[in-house]
Amino acid sequence: MSGKKKKGFQLNERQLGYLMVAPALILIFAVTLWPVAQSFYNSMFDYRLNDPTRNQTTLSYQIDLERYADNYFYFERDVDSLAAADEEAADTAENIRSTIDDYHQQIVDSDSIGDQFAEVDQMVMEFDPVTDDDLRYGSINNDFSESYIDALEDVSEMLTSLSDQTEDEQVQEAVNSLDGTVDQIDRSMIRPNFIGLSNYATYLTEARTWQSLWNTVFFTVVSVFFELTIGLAVALVINRAFIGRGAVRAAVLIPWAIPTAVSAMMWSYLYDGQFGIIAHYFEQLGLISDASVLLSTGSGAMFSIILADVWKTMPYMALLLLAGLQTISGSLYEAAEVDGAGRFQQFLYITLPMLKSAILVALLFRTLDAFRVFDLIYVLTGGGPANATESISVYAYQVLFAQQNFGEGSVLSVITFVSVAIISVIFIKLIGSDLFDDKKA
Template sequence: MKRRRGSGLSETQLGYLMVMPALLLVILITIWPVMLSFHNSLFDYRLNDPTRSEKITSSNILMESYADNHYYLEGAIDNAASSTENEEAAAEVEQFAEQYNSYHEELMSFDGVEETFTTVEEMLAGFENINDNELEYVEVDNEFAEEYKAFLEDSAESLGTYVEEGNEDGLENLQSYVNSSANSILESNFVGFENYIDYFQDSRMWASMSNTMIFTVASVFFELVIGLMVALLINRSFKGRGLVRASVLIPWAIPTAVSAMMWSYLYDGQSGIIAHYFEQLGFISDTSQLLSTGGGAMFSIIFADVWKTTPYMALLLLAGLQTIPSDMYEAAQVDGANRWQQFLKVTLPLLKSAILVALLFRTLDAFRVFDLIYVLTGGGPANSTESISVYAYKVLFAQQNFGEGSTLSVIVFLTIALLSVLFIKLIGSDLFDSRTPRK
């Protein structure tokens, strides 16, 4: 029977109450940014495109731009009709004017649009700034906005053919105002899961995912093997063990961006000492091969990551080694087990939990690799070392495409979450096994 305290809460309820701040912190730091990225991924959201610089769920008219262009467009139509000597162009202008007036009248028929349009026109005439969102953006029917914008874009393209044929300044001015009017119609940029569908069919995304998997598997494997050897070595008692342990951790203590820059100099084809000795030892045929070829660049980032992160793996495994009782080795020695047999029968089984934890941490960390690759190779040559995180960064920040960049970020999160679940379920389930061993 669950006991209740003076507050009237059971022990279970008190336990949940105590962990509530931690849960809120996890939601705030982890879940909330992911939800924001997922929300952005549902839009064609680009800061480098004025028509898509905001998330718009329904079509809008940028009224200041529309009213300003409408004022000049009426004069441009009359000027183009009277100045052009091409009969076909004059007929095109007349037909455009008729259709444009029809669309404009239909736009004014929507609730509140004409009043807003008149107010904005008066403010523009008085050179007043329009800072009110209710005046600046007017929501309209999606189908009408799509049809109206398509008409203006097609008309601008059609007028452009006559401009190219001769010196038609009147038509050129008209075409410019028609284009501006088309840009003042902001269609909904909500695309749903279209970004995800496009990226799952994107060969570059799959190539970057493949590069990430190759890097992760290779680097974590070598870090585990070398880290285990280092951990076994520094677990022994010898003179200067403390100094050796401190020295081993130096590569891990160096910031990743700094170590990547350092390795870029070591790999340099002209002055890099690592490239020079690799050529002397016959590992590569030319000193420039390390950073100028796909295979060489992939080897370079794996080698640099193994150098930097092996101490971290060794530290985790050393912590596991120090939990193994020394009498286990004494008993094995009494039974006649040699060093290799002690390692296989005593060390590895008792170190399994530490190995699984180290593998889990390093696998997830390696899959998210960004700074090492970005500084050392930039994802090159020819995207041969581009990881999924580097690809997401380029789309999100270099191209300022927040919609597609957020899509890649969500894909990275889902992949890491899937890896975590599979790792725990298929490999590390015994870490959470609460059953007591049989006597």
């Protein structure tokens, strides 16, 4: 049966159903599931964007043809001048020439990159830079590359011993120049940058990783705790009929609706050590010793970030809990009152159990959100002072994009992903199946 839908052709309901979920699933697969797998794969490579020999992940040898062609040209010149410098050295030079030429000829004759090499060689001769990476880098057989590299290293050893033996300055100069060129040819062979789990070994033993994980956990636990308790208190208080509900709703929604980066900019002004009003009032009230403490000390900066986050998301939490509160039937409280239950007992035995699923869902999403905090910290403190507020996302961003190190940065990405997965599993165990029952039905 053809998958194309044309006028007149009717799909049955089930086929239509699959067709309708397909676009969403394809997008989710391509833009979230596949990239996570890719991050994990990248984390096992020495993969740096700013280094042309390591800017892609590869399991096989490659050759930088521009560099190779360029240096092979010098090689011929250098080996000639060595042969001319001294009679004794001439033998060695011929020996070297025949070894390297043998390998070189194999590249020139190669079916896979022979033509590509010829084209690059032509461009090098005309001093045209090779800007097309597909043209510049060719893949070569792993066995051939390894034996070529061995041969180049042998040549290098021969040259070193020759240089040790001779006193003649002219010979030494020729040897050094040739040795340098051979080294350059060696470097044009790009080794596979697969390094297994050694990036993990580096980062899992590094203090900064654990510091950033700890900062993230601390931030998440403290801010979510205050958001929940204050949010619940506010929800309980405003769960009644009163004039001005609209004003409260707007006051609650505006901090939630503005971009985090914008609120972070606002708070960085309010906290500023010289001109910030909050810093100024805190100093006057004696809460802090000096107005600059808020952003220039580790604990001050952590406090500032948590306060800004609570300000932004507590109202949202209150809103979710208020909606939960409004579904609790008033008759429950009336019955409890008849039975002589006090306010506190009503809260403990009616409100909390009835709110349990609303609280857990709100907690799950807030915890995950807080754990991946990026923009608030990046804009407000940049992770400083001295990495005291650096979250794992901020650290990963620094390694990925500031250092352009996609291999090592991906390790931190994977660590974040695994932490989030663990948190989700714990919460879903806690919430149990009752949340998802009705969705599956």
